[in-house]
Amino acid sequence: MPSIKFTCPICKRTETIEVSEEKIQSAERNPVPVLITHGSPEHAVTVFIDKSFNVRATSAADIIQRIQDTESAPRKYTRRHVPVPKQTKVQLDDLDYAQVKIVALADGDKSVDELAEILDIPAMRLKILCEQLVKMERLESVKTVVE
Numbered sequence: 586m587p588s589i590k591f592t593c594p595i596c597k598r599t600e601t602i603e604v605s606e607e608k609i610q611s612a613e614r615n616p617v618p619v620l621i622t623h624g625s626p627e628h629a630v631t632v633f634i635d636k637s638f639n640v641r642a643t644s645a646a647d648i649i650q651r652i653q654d655t656e657s658a659p660r661k662y663t664r665r666h667v668p669v670p671k672q673t674k675v676q677l678d679d680l681d682y683a684q685v686k687i688v689a690l691a692d693g694d695k696s697v698d699e700l701a702e703i704l705d706i707p708a709m710r711l712k713i714l715c716e717q718l719v720k721m722e723r724l725e726s727v728k729t730v731v732e
């Protein structure tokens with residue numbers, strides 16, 4: 586099993602976890618959010634692992650729950666703006682917290698509005714951040730989907 590090293594954003598401890606190669610490779614999303622609990626008092630961390638087993642981002646938020654809520658909610662929009670991720674690994678070091686999260690969550694399916702809801706950022710601001718990320722070549726594009 587591939588082992589993954591990450592630093593917990595809450596207690597700053599570096600942890601090594603083992604992930605199932607099959608689970609990562611067969612996941613629909615890339616990167617794949619993996620929920621870890623550790624420490625005392627116990628706390629939860631979401632680690633985003635891409636298909637090459639690189640850690641793309643870590644989050645202390647209850648982000649998996651919010652992804653699931655959004656995916657199970659009926660789609661309200663007929664015209665959606667969808668950020669498309671780059672196929673290659675992009676540098677995240679110089680990005681701010683919100684930008685890292687957008688790059689980690691963009692899967693070519695979730696729309697700007699859905700990401701705004703997950704990240705708790707106003708949709709207009711999220712759209713501007715996406716456009717900046719395209720200019721900075723951290724996202725492939727923002728496509729418009731009419732449904």
Ligand SMILES: [Zn+2]
Pocket residue numbers: 593594595596597598623624628630
């Ligand atoms: Zn921790």
